[in-house]
Amino acid sequence: MADLSINFAGIKSPNPFWLASAPPTNSGAQIHKAFEAGWGGAVWKTIGAPVLNVSNRYGALHYGGQKMLAINNVELISDRPLEVNLREIREIKKLWPERAVIVSAMVESTAEAWRDIVLRIEDTGADGIELNYGCPHGMSERGMGAAVGQVPQYCEQITHWVTSVAKIPVIVKLTPNVTNISYPAKAAVAGGADAISLINTINSIIGVNLDTLELNPNIGGKGGHGGYAGPAVKPIALHLLSQVATTPEVAKSGLPISGMGGISTWKDAAEFLLLGATSLQVCTAVMHYGYRLVEDLIDGLSNWMDQKGFKTIGDVVGKSVHRISDFNDFDLSFRAVARIDTDKCIKCDLCYIACNDTAHQCIDLYADGQKVEPGFDIRVNGRQVADTRPQPVVREDDCVGCALCYNVCPVDNCISMVEVPSGRKSITWNQLTKQRPEIADWDGMEKYREEVGIEIH
Amino acid sequence: MEKAVNQRPLTELQEALSEQLPPLSAHEAVVEANRCLYCYDAPCTQACPTHIDIPRFIKKIATGNVLGSAKTILEANFLGATCARVCPVQELCEGACVLGSDHKPIQIGRLQRYATDYVYQQKTEVFKAGAPTGRKVAVVGSGPAGISCAAELAKLGHSVTLFEKRELAGGLSTYGIIVLREPVEVALSEVEALKRLGVEVRTKMELGKNLSFDELRTKFDAVFLGLGLGAVPAMGIPGEEHIQDGLEWIEASKMKPLDTIKAGDNVVVVGAGNTAIDAATIAKRLGAERVTMVYRRTEAEMTAYPHEYQFARLEGIDYRFLTQPVRVVTDRGKVVGLECIRMKLGAPDASGRPAPEPVPGSEFVLPADQIIKAIGQEKPALVKELGLEAEKGYIRVNHDFATSIPGVYAGGDCVRAKGTASTVMAVQDGKLAAKSIHSALVAKGAAND
Structure with missing residues (x-):
C-alpha cells in the first residue's frame, strides 16, 4: 500500500489531506472531530484582527439539480476571541501531535502586529503559519487579505516581516483575484516564504432573486461580492497551480505548494498532486458532506497510487507539470478526429446538433446507407420510430478534431478522439514563425497552407 | 338517492379506485426533467402521435418555466392532461426514449401530467381565441377528437359549436376511462378550457334524434364528426x-x-x-x-x-x-x-x-x-344513416379527414379503419382535421371575396 505521508516544508502529516482555513476549522472541537475522521492536518480558521459577521453568509450555485457546484461566502476570519483560539490550538496540537496543525493569520499591515501574532502562534506549538493574503471580502476593504495579495510589493514586505521572526514554516496563501498570479508567487519567494498555498476564493456574486430582485445571498436588502469556491472552481485552481508551479523563480526555489480549490474527490486530489501540489486542502466538499469525506479521499488515492505503482506522494507530485505548455509550443501537425461507436450510440443526436450548429458541420445522419436530413413524417408514430433512427456519422476528412461532440456525448466511450496522421511534419507556431515569418500576413499564410496541404472548410 | 349496497365505507371505496400514480412533486419533476438528455430531433417526439416537442417541454420544467412547458404540450395536444394519464407511453414516447436501452426511460407521461396539472390548478389561460373569422363550424361528439378539433378551430378564430349526446362532455375520457387512470375532473377541466376559448358546448344533442344532420350542414360552414364507436356487441349466447x-x-x-x-x-x-x-x-x-x-x-x-x-x-x-x-x-x-x-x-x-x-x-x-x-365496440352506427361512404364499416376519410360529403369531416375512432384506436390518435385526427377545415374555409373565403 502506498505511503501517503508527507513532509511539507518540515510540516509532517500522515496523509496529504488538510482542512483548509475556513468554517470547518473554526474551533478545537471541530478539528478534534475531523482528526478522528482521519484528516492529516488542518489549517485553523484565520485568526487576527477583531471582526463582526452578518447573516446569510453563504450563497451557492446549483445546476441541473446538482446542489452546491460552488459556494460563495462573506464570512470573515474567526470572530472568536484570539485567546480562545490560541488556547484551543495548543490543546489540539497536544492531543494530536502527529497531525499537522497550521494557523492561518491576518492582522493589520504593520510589522509589530505581524510579529506579535507570529510569536503568539508559535507559543501554541503549532506546526506552521499560513499568511492569509486572499480573503476577498470584508478584510480586503480594511487593507488586509486580498488587498495584500494583489500587490506583490506588500506581499513581499509582509512575508519578510513574518519570516524574519518566525521559527516555524511560513506558508503564503495566494489570491486568485489577480491578472497574473506569478507576480505574487515570486513576491512570496522573495519574502522568504517556506511554502505557497493556493487558491483562496474567487470574487463572485451568486445571483439575483427573481421574485424580490434582491441579491443572493441577501443581507438585509443588500449583497455584494463574496468568495467563490467548490467543484466549479477546480479548473481555475488547477490552472493557477500549474502557473505557479512553472514560474521559474518558484520552481528554482523548490518551495512546496499546498493546492486547493474545489477538491472533492480523490481524483481531484490526484490531479492537484500531478500538477505540483504536495499537500491538499479541502473545504467546500466537507461543508457539503462533513468530515467523513476524508475516508474515500485517502482510500481512493491510495488505490490509484497502488494501481499506478506510485509508492509515495513524492512520486506523484508534479508528474504532469512538464506537459504544461504554451499554445505556441503545441504541435500544429497533431491531428485527431472524432469517431462514433455505432454499437454504443443511442442516437440522441446531441453530437449532430452541436457540430452542425456550433462547430464544423461534419456530422451527417445516415439511414440505410443514405444521407438523410433530420425531421419526421407527422403521420408516423409509435415506439418503433426509435428502431429506424438515422445514425450520426463523422465525415472524418472535414473533422477538425475540435472534440465538442466527444464532450457532448452522454454515453461513456461512445465517441473517441482518434489520433490520425496529418501527413505533415511536426511543427510549433514558435518554430514556424521563425522559419516562415511571411505567414504573419494572410497571403503568406494561404501559401503555406497550400504548400503543406491544410484545407480550411 | 340510490341505496348503498356495498358495506365498505365510501371513502375507502373511493381510495381503492383513486388515481393510481401520485402526482410528481415539484422536486421530483425537476430531478426527472434534468435526467432528460434533450435529444435533437427526438424519437419521443416522433413516437408521439401528436408530436409534442417533448424535450422542449421537459427542459422547461427543468428551468422552472412550467407555464411554458404546459403551453408547449397543449399547443400540440389540447388534451395533454388526459393523454398524460391514458396514453400507452410504453408503446409511444417512453418506448422510444434513447435512455430505455440501458437506463430507465424518462417518465414523460408523469412530467406531462405535472406541467398540464399546473395550468389547470393555477387556472392560467394558455390560449386565446383567434380573431373572429365569421365562419361557423359544428363539431359532433365531444370525445378527444371533437374537443381537439373544436379547440384548434377556436384558436384560429372560427365560431365553434360542439354537440354531445350525453349529459356531460368529454366522451370516453369522462365516461370510459377508469378513475385509476384518469379522474373525471381532469376530463371536465379540458371541457371547461374549451368553453373558455368561446366554444359553445351543447349537451344532450344527438345526431339523428334531436339534431339534424342536414340542418347542421346548412347552418354551419363545415361539420366535423367525432362520433366514436358503437355499443359493445351482443355475444349471441343464451342468458x-x-x-x-x-x-x-x-x-x-x-x-x-x-x-x-x-x-x-x-x-x-x-x-x-x-x-x-x-x-x-x-x-x-x-x-x-x-x-x-x-x-x-x-x-x-x-x-x-x-x-x-x-x-x-x-x-x-x-x-x-x-x-x-x-x-x-x-x-x-x-x-x-x-x-x-x-x-x-x-x-x-x-x-x-x-x-x-x-x-x-x-x-x-x-x-x-x-x-x-368487454369484447370491443361495434362500428359507428350512423355511417349509413348519414349517407357517408364507409371503409370496413368506419367513416371513409381522405388524407385531409374529409368524408365523402363536401364540408363534412371526421376523425377519431369512427374513422379508425386502420391502426389502433386510442385517445392520442383521436386528438391528432381532430387537430389535423381542424387544419384542413381551416384551409378550406380560408380558401372559400378568398374565393368569395
Whole structure:
C-alpha cells in the first residue's frame, strides 16, 4: 500500500489531506472531530484582527439539480476571541501531535502586529503559519487579505516581516483575484516564504432573486461580492497551480505548494498532486458532506497510487507539470478526429446538433446507407420510430478534431478522439514563425497552407 | 338517492379506485426533467402521435418555466392532461426514449401530467381565441377528437359549436376511462378550457334524434364528426340479458356513488383487451374475491398492451385463455356461472391471427355471480344513416379527414379503419382535421371575396 505521508516544508502529516482555513476549522472541537475522521492536518480558521459577521453568509450555485457546484461566502476570519483560539490550538496540537496543525493569520499591515501574532502562534506549538493574503471580502476593504495579495510589493514586505521572526514554516496563501498570479508567487519567494498555498476564493456574486430582485445571498436588502469556491472552481485552481508551479523563480526555489480549490474527490486530489501540489486542502466538499469525506479521499488515492505503482506522494507530485505548455509550443501537425461507436450510440443526436450548429458541420445522419436530413413524417408514430433512427456519422476528412461532440456525448466511450496522421511534419507556431515569418500576413499564410496541404472548410 | 349496497365505507371505496400514480412533486419533476438528455430531433417526439416537442417541454420544467412547458404540450395536444394519464407511453414516447436501452426511460407521461396539472390548478389561460373569422363550424361528439378539433378551430378564430349526446362532455375520457387512470375532473377541466376559448358546448344533442344532420350542414360552414364507436356487441349466447356491458360498468364506477355499486364475489370478464382489464380492475378493487378474464385466444393474440396485462396480473386477476363462453348458467333468476368451451388455435383468420376453434365435448362451467363483457365496440352506427361512404364499416376519410360529403369531416375512432384506436390518435385526427377545415374555409373565403 502506498505511503501517503508527507513532509511539507518540515510540516509532517500522515496523509496529504488538510482542512483548509475556513468554517470547518473554526474551533478545537471541530478539528478534534475531523482528526478522528482521519484528516492529516488542518489549517485553523484565520485568526487576527477583531471582526463582526452578518447573516446569510453563504450563497451557492446549483445546476441541473446538482446542489452546491460552488459556494460563495462573506464570512470573515474567526470572530472568536484570539485567546480562545490560541488556547484551543495548543490543546489540539497536544492531543494530536502527529497531525499537522497550521494557523492561518491576518492582522493589520504593520510589522509589530505581524510579529506579535507570529510569536503568539508559535507559543501554541503549532506546526506552521499560513499568511492569509486572499480573503476577498470584508478584510480586503480594511487593507488586509486580498488587498495584500494583489500587490506583490506588500506581499513581499509582509512575508519578510513574518519570516524574519518566525521559527516555524511560513506558508503564503495566494489570491486568485489577480491578472497574473506569478507576480505574487515570486513576491512570496522573495519574502522568504517556506511554502505557497493556493487558491483562496474567487470574487463572485451568486445571483439575483427573481421574485424580490434582491441579491443572493441577501443581507438585509443588500449583497455584494463574496468568495467563490467548490467543484466549479477546480479548473481555475488547477490552472493557477500549474502557473505557479512553472514560474521559474518558484520552481528554482523548490518551495512546496499546498493546492486547493474545489477538491472533492480523490481524483481531484490526484490531479492537484500531478500538477505540483504536495499537500491538499479541502473545504467546500466537507461543508457539503462533513468530515467523513476524508475516508474515500485517502482510500481512493491510495488505490490509484497502488494501481499506478506510485509508492509515495513524492512520486506523484508534479508528474504532469512538464506537459504544461504554451499554445505556441503545441504541435500544429497533431491531428485527431472524432469517431462514433455505432454499437454504443443511442442516437440522441446531441453530437449532430452541436457540430452542425456550433462547430464544423461534419456530422451527417445516415439511414440505410443514405444521407438523410433530420425531421419526421407527422403521420408516423409509435415506439418503433426509435428502431429506424438515422445514425450520426463523422465525415472524418472535414473533422477538425475540435472534440465538442466527444464532450457532448452522454454515453461513456461512445465517441473517441482518434489520433490520425496529418501527413505533415511536426511543427510549433514558435518554430514556424521563425522559419516562415511571411505567414504573419494572410497571403503568406494561404501559401503555406497550400504548400503543406491544410484545407480550411 | 340510490341505496348503498356495498358495506365498505365510501371513502375507502373511493381510495381503492383513486388515481393510481401520485402526482410528481415539484422536486421530483425537476430531478426527472434534468435526467432528460434533450435529444435533437427526438424519437419521443416522433413516437408521439401528436408530436409534442417533448424535450422542449421537459427542459422547461427543468428551468422552472412550467407555464411554458404546459403551453408547449397543449399547443400540440389540447388534451395533454388526459393523454398524460391514458396514453400507452410504453408503446409511444417512453418506448422510444434513447435512455430505455440501458437506463430507465424518462417518465414523460408523469412530467406531462405535472406541467398540464399546473395550468389547470393555477387556472392560467394558455390560449386565446383567434380573431373572429365569421365562419361557423359544428363539431359532433365531444370525445378527444371533437374537443381537439373544436379547440384548434377556436384558436384560429372560427365560431365553434360542439354537440354531445350525453349529459356531460368529454366522451370516453369522462365516461370510459377508469378513475385509476384518469379522474373525471381532469376530463371536465379540458371541457371547461374549451368553453373558455368561446366554444359553445351543447349537451344532450344527438345526431339523428334531436339534431339534424342536414340542418347542421346548412347552418354551419363545415361539420366535423367525432362520433366514436358503437355499443359493445351482443355475444349471441343464451342468458345474454344477465351479462353486463363493460363500458356501462366502468361508467357506473365513475358516475355513481361507489357504495351503490357492488361487484360479485366471483366475477367473470369476457374479453382480454384494455377495456376488459379496466372492467376487471374495478370489480377487483370494489371487493370481488375472484376475477377471471375469459378469452377465446391465447396470451399472444391479446390486444391489451403488455404493461396492462402485467398490471392485471399484479392486481390478482386470473386469466382463462382458449376459453369461449357458450351460455350463462342461472339459478332462480340469479347468475351462478358461465358455461364455456375450450378452444384450440387453428389456421389464421381474417385478422391474420390463428383462428380459435372449439374442442368438442370440452364444455365446463366457471362459477360466477357477475359476468361482464368487454369484447370491443361495434362500428359507428350512423355511417349509413348519414349517407357517408364507409371503409370496413368506419367513416371513409381522405388524407385531409374529409368524408365523402363536401364540408363534412371526421376523425377519431369512427374513422379508425386502420391502426389502433386510442385517445392520442383521436386528438391528432381532430387537430389535423381542424387544419384542413381551416384551409378550406380560408380558401372559400378568398374565393368569395
